[in-house]
Amino acid sequence: MELFTISVAADLLDDLRARLARTRFTAPSASGWDAGTDPAYLRSLVTYWANGFDWRAAEARLNAYPQFLDRGQHFVHVRRDSSRPPVLLTHGWPSSFVEMLPLTDLLDVDVVVPSLPGFLYSTLPDGPLTRAAIAESFHMLMTETLGYDRYFAFGGDIGGAASGWLATMYPQEVAGLHVIHGPFPADFDASPITAEEQAFLDADEERDESDSGYSWIMSTRPDTIAAALADSPAGLAAWVIDKLRAWSDCSGDLETRFDRDTLCTMLTLYWTTESIGSSFRQYLDYPHNTPRPRITVPVAVTQSSEPPFELFPRSIADRAASDIRHYSAPRRGGHFLAFEEPQLIADQLSAFMRSVG
Known part of the structure; x- marks a missing residue:
């Protein structure tokens, strides 16, 4: 590093x-x-x-955050005096680690903000870039590189999907998962699709x-x-x-x-x-993704307000996760919710982390 x-x-x-x-x-x-x-x-x-x-002014603002490279992985690492597990903040497309910086400023635990593989200063892996491959690289960052025993994961879009894989691949180390897009199940076979669910799927x-x-x-x-x-x-x-x-x-x-x-x-x-x-x-590599198992770690959802997710019913998330501790749909903030409404996310993420321990 x-x-x-x-x-x-x-x-x-x-x-x-x-x-x-x-x-x-x-x-x-x-x-x-x-x-x-x-x-x-x-x-x-x-x-x-x-x-x-003024790029130089922007560059200076970005460099105020401690940044590192490890085996081709770029990340921001902000340490704070806290005994609670850190949190991994993960972005999506067409975003970057910049999306998570306002939220980083509002949290009172250690924060790690990686750039997704292939984004900005992070290199691509040798194999297909699946959600599970992203999760594996992020887990290596959190445990082998940074030495954390347990951590929380937060994200939306690609980062949220990769965080869901983190929760299923490493349930002993992932203390909890917070997402802004309710998780999807691998299939809808467990019970008939409801009218609310069908309305969302149609939208x-x-x-x-x-x-x-x-x-x-x-x-x-x-x-x-x-x-x-x-x-x-x-x-x-x-x-x-x-x-x-x-x-x-x-x-x-x-x-x-x-x-x-x-x-x-x-x-x-x-x-x-x-x-x-x-x-x-x-x-391009999306077809290489496989169905994700059910999420068993504690989960919080702060549902984004963007088409069609304003119609997303909690029942779909319940199909995908067995332990949803918090679910809200604040009706403000879209696909980039952590950037658009950082105080809202900071409050809900912090409350969730405190409740889990």
Whole structure:
């Protein structure tokens, strides 16, 4: 394990600004964001990214958090004077460890925030990037590298799914699991599907029909789209912010949840690490995932408010986990709930950890 400091070379930043200045913008195909990222908004953001954003200030803010590298795994590790087990905070796509920093500031236990394999400064494994493979690497980080006997796991999206695998693979070491997307069972064979469950499943299928184009191309032709995004920072921005806006609880106004400096920080990290393509690997490798066993460790769910999860019934989570200690649907905060509502998550996560011990 070695200390890590983010330090982007000046010539790389100069090249980024030059590329941004030469951006060719498309004409809108529909009104506003109806056909994807709004070209007018993209132009405004790209102009700020090139001329108004202070990367060095952002870099200094990030480097205020102790960061490390271990066997290709990048992570933030904040130690606090606490006798309680630490917590592992795990992000999803198209996010980064930056998503978890506001929550990190509000917790009173040791906190570990890894970058997912293939994201930013973390390398990909040799084999398929499954949820179980991510869980295995995170468990190695927590136990072998950092020496913790027990720990809590928190996450959403990919990180939440990997945390669910942590709970099933290492139930003796995982003290509890807190997720923002209620866990799914391996199947629905145990009992007939209820009307509430069917309504959610139908809404989930309908959502896929209108918002799965990104997933299909990253699952089937990741290198094709990665070639474009790795060469055009404006294209990268359009690809990422489309999902930040669509999935956050922002009522259509992205900057109510992500200010421009945060957006440009996230985009600059993706750009300078050249990792947008490798962040797609878990989509390409998704067919290698196997059904996850039932979760038996204590579980807390703070359900995100995003289509279709506002319809998610607790009964689905009960099918997937046998010991749900806390379940809430606060109706605020979307796919990036820890970033959008850090105090809400800090309060519920802390209460859950205290109740479990």
